[in-house]
Amino acid sequence: MGIYLNPGNEGFKNIINGIYRDKTGLIKVVNSTVNTPDKLTCISRPRRFGKSYAAKMLCAYYDKSCSDSKELFSKQGYAISKDDTFEEYLGQYNVIYLDITGFISSESEIKELVKDIKNKIATELLDAFAYLGEEMSLIEMLVNVAEHDSKFFFIIDEWDALFREYQEEEELLNEYINFLRELFKNGNVTDKIVAGAYMTGILPIKKYGHQSAISDFREYTMIQPSIFAEYVGFTKSDIDWFTQKYTVNKTKLKQWYDGYSFVKVGDVYNPNSVVQAIRTGVYDTYWSKTETFNALLKYINMDQNNLQSDLIQMIGGNEMPVDTSTFQNDMTSIRTRDDVLSLLIHLGYLAYNSTKETVRIPNEEIRREFLSTIRVGSHDATNRIIMNSDQLIIDTINCDEEAVAKAVQDVHDAGTFGVSPLFYNDEQALRSVVKFAYISCANNYIKIEELPSGHGYADIVYIPKAGSNFPILLIELKMNGSEDGAIAQIERGNYPKVFENIDSEVILCGINYDGKSKSHGCKIKKIKSIKGL
Numbered sequence: 319m320g321i322y323l324n325p326g327n328e329g330f331k332n333i334i335n336g337i338y339r340d341k342t343g344l345i346k347v348v349n350s351t352v353n354t355p356d357k358l359t360c361i362s363r364p365r366r367f368g369k370s371y372a373a374k375m376l377c378a379y380y381d382k383s384c385s386d387s388k389e390l391f392s393k394q395g396y397a398i399s400k401d402d403t404f405e406e407y408l409g410q411y412n413v414i415y416l417d418i419t420g421f422i423s424s425e426s427e428i429k430e431l432v433k434d435i436k437n438k439i440a441t442e443l444l445d446a447f448a449y450l451g452e453e454m455s456l457i458e459m460l461v462n463v464a465e466h467d468s469k470f471f472f473i474i475d476e477w478d479a480l481f482r483e484y485q486e487e488e489e490l491l492n493e494y495i496n497f498l499r500e501l502f503k504n505g506n507v508t509d510k511i512v513a514g515a516y517m518t519g520i521l522p523i524k525k526y527g528h529q530s531a532i533s534d535f536r537e538y539t540m541i542q543p544s545i546f547a548e549y550v551g552f553t554k555s556d557i558d559w560f561t562q563k564y565t566v567n568k569t570k571l572k573q574w575y576d577g578y579s580f581v582k583v584g585d586v587y588n589p590n591s592v593v594q595a596i597r598t599g600v601y602d603t604y605w606s607k608t609e610t611f612n613a614l615l616k617y618i619n620m621d622q623n624n625l626q627s628d629l630i631q632m633i634g635g636n637e638m639p640v641d642t643s644t645f646q647n648d649m650t651s652i653r654t655r656d657d658v659l660s661l662l663i664h665l666g667y668l669a670y671n672s673t674k675e676t677v678r679i680p681n682e683e684i685r686r687e688f689l690s691t692i693r694v695g696s697h698d699a700t701n702r703i704i705m706n707s708d709q710l711i712i713d714t715i716n717c718d719e720e721a722v723a724k725a726v727q728d729v730h731d732a733g734t735f736g737v738s739p740l741f742y743n744d745e746q747a748l749r750s751v752v753k754f755a756y757i758s759c760a761n762n763y764i765k766i767e768e769l770p771s772g773h774g775y776a777d778i779v780y781i782p783k784a785g786s787n788f789p790i791l792l793i794e795l796k797m798n799g800s801e802d803g804a805i806a807q808i809e810r811g812n813y814p815k816v817f818e819n820i821d822s823e824v825i826l827c828g829i830n831y832d833g834k835s836k837s838h839g840c841k842i843k844k845i846k847s848i849k850g851l
Contacts, residue, residue: 319383323442325415327378327387333371334394337564337593339556342391342398344372344549345379348516349403351536353469357514358502360477360535362522364666366590366604367551369518373415373475376516380471381413411471411513412463414439418479428484432493457500460511469513472501478519498532521664540578540664541642541672547580552587560596569784570601577680578669588666591683603683605666625655630703632668633688634757635765637676685760703729707758714827714842715789719801723840726829729755730838745777745797748831752778752793762786774811782822789823789844790814796830801841804828814845 319326351357363369378387379398387409392399416435425431436456443459444450449466450459460470480487480494502508502515515535522539523532538546552560561568571592578586591604628638638659645660652658659677662668667687669680679685689704706725713721730751749767756778759765763780771779771792780791792813794804805828808814814824826843 320442320446322415322439323446324381324383324413325377326381327384327390329374330378331390333374334390337596339552339559339589340394340396341368341372341549342375342379342396343401344546345376345398346401346403347545347549348376348514349401349407352407352471352514356536357512358517358532358535359515360517360519360523360532360537361546362478362519362537362539362664363550364520364540364664366588367666368549368589370417370475372549373417373473373516373518376471376473377413377415379408380411380514382409382411382468384409411468413471413473415473415475417475419476422479422483428487429490431480431490432497436497457504457507457511461507464511470511471513472515472517474515474517476519477517478521478523482520495532502532503534521661540666541660541670543580547583547586550580550583550586551578551589552592553583554585557587557592560592564596565599566596567601571595573783574601574603574682577678577684579671581672588681588683603686605683605687625658628655628659629688630757631754632677632679633685633704633760634753635678635760636753637671637674637678639675640670640677641675642670703732704758707756710755711758711788711791714791714825717825717842717844719840719842722827722842723829723838726752726755726838726840730831745795748795748797748829749777752795752829756780756791756793759791762788763791769813769816771811771813771816774807774813776808776813776816789825790817790820791825791827793827793829796828798833799830801828801830801839804830805841805843 348359351359361369361372378384378390381387384390388405391404391408398404416439421431421435422428425434440456440459443456443463444452447459447463447467450462454462464470477498480491484490502512517532517535522541523535523537538544540550543550557568557571560566560571571587572585574595575588575591576585578588580586588605594604595601631638640659640663641656642660642663644654645657652661659668663670663677667679667684668677670677679688706728710722710725713725753765759780762783763786764783766779766781767777769776769779776792777795778791778793780793782788782790792808794808794813796804805826808826808828814826817824824845826845828841830839831837832839
């Protein structure tokens with residue numbers, strides 16, 4: 319058992335001794351690729367989405383030096399132990415495990431990194447297999463071991479760290495990519511020595527011309543996770559399991575850490591944040607403690623193609639269209655708004671809807687990261703819009719009709735809500751302005767549009783989140799009508815009745831736009847208690 323060659327199962331043992339949800343079904347998926355044309359797997363995930371956990375689990379499973387791994391997986395009744403392929407591949411290979419970030423942090427001279435990786439692997443091979451000679455190249459050693467002992471299963475964690483952190487070291491990067499080419503794109507040699515490979519990174523394989531060395535890898539990303547979608551994070555069934563085993567607030571888990579979603583899998587939660595919340599009982603943002611805060615700030619500051627306006631829309635709970643096809647899969651070739659949004663998807667700051675080709679801020683944790691970033695960044699106009707929205711909510715609750723009308727008018731006049739003033743001639747356009755004006759409601763409210771209420775549909779309703787003492791905001795819109803008419807429609811349709819079992823104030827807010835005067839009007843009425851309506 320070594321550090322790089324057959325590292326053992328201690329890493330996985332430590333993982334399962336903590337708060338652990340069985341994700342060993344991933345091994346079954348990888349088993350289906352072993353010794354096939356699909357044997358090279360590349361997984362890209364944001365930081366703290368379980369990449370290293372999976373890598374250590376695979377080490378424990380495939381490593382032939384682990385005599386106790388069968389008991390380790392079967393004693394707990396993990397999913398893989400019940401699968402037909404469990405014993406077929408268990409402990410069958412020599413594992414080579416490389417944590418590239420670990421090499422970077424311990425390397426005194428970064429230019430020597432690739433040479434050191436090769437030397438350290440070769441040293442452990444020489445120690446483990448007496449028939450190898452020091453005069454052999456690393457590839458010759460691997461071929462010999464594969465012929466006389468077994469093939470290798472390669473696990474490379476954070477494979478792209480060099481490309482992210484040392485973009486200017488062209489010679490080093492070429493040496494590194496040639497090392498990967500030797501292993502994974504080397505004609506018959508690759509098939510002789512490689513039973514399988516599992517490589518993780520943060521960004522997808524770059525469309526670099528010189529990275530054809532790893533073009534044979536099957537790639538699974540945050541945009542297209544495919545057969546690995548279930549293992550991106552925690553699914554609804556995982557959360558149900560945690561709810562039975564631990565004392566958790568399921569509603570808060572969903573509010574704070576859900577929001578990623580994939581076809582055939584459904585909701586996916588940030589796994590690290592869920593575990594931290596279960597461990598501490600605190601529902602808060604754990605993202606900035608583990609992700610590079612300055613990365614988000616840098617790309618938001620670019621403000622490509624009205625990116626700021628789109629971010630404000632998303633902070634308010636809206637989805638925005640995105641074209642991910644032009645993204646070059648790196649952090650330097652960022653030229654357009656779509657490039658920035660695509661990068662933020664891969665970094666985990668945005669969730670992608672592949673059916674609608676839209677992006678959104680997934681949850682409360684990430685939304686607060688955006689707000690924090692905007693407030694410390696060079697976004698005076700954006701920050702002002704958010705602060706104005708905060709004040710608008712206060713003015714609405716205080717029934718300051720004049721201030722509310724002015725705030726909505728200011729948003730309309732600014733023209734940053736995604737609807738041109740030239741086409742501001744229907745209720746849908748007015749709705750866009752009002753939603754934009756109330757973006758800060760996302761802090762404490764759940765927004766519902768066209769809510770069936772009494773004898774009609776309420777245009778926009780903001781319902782306070784659990785634990786919030788804010789009143790319900792029920793907003794009715796009119797185009798070329800009157801704000802008094804909007805309030806009358808709410809009362810005539812008895813819209814507040816839907817909230818009769820909720821002990822809360824309801825603020826009735828009627829907003830009208832007069833096309834002739836080009837002005838907004840507002841009427842507000844407060845219902846102290848709606849029980850018994």
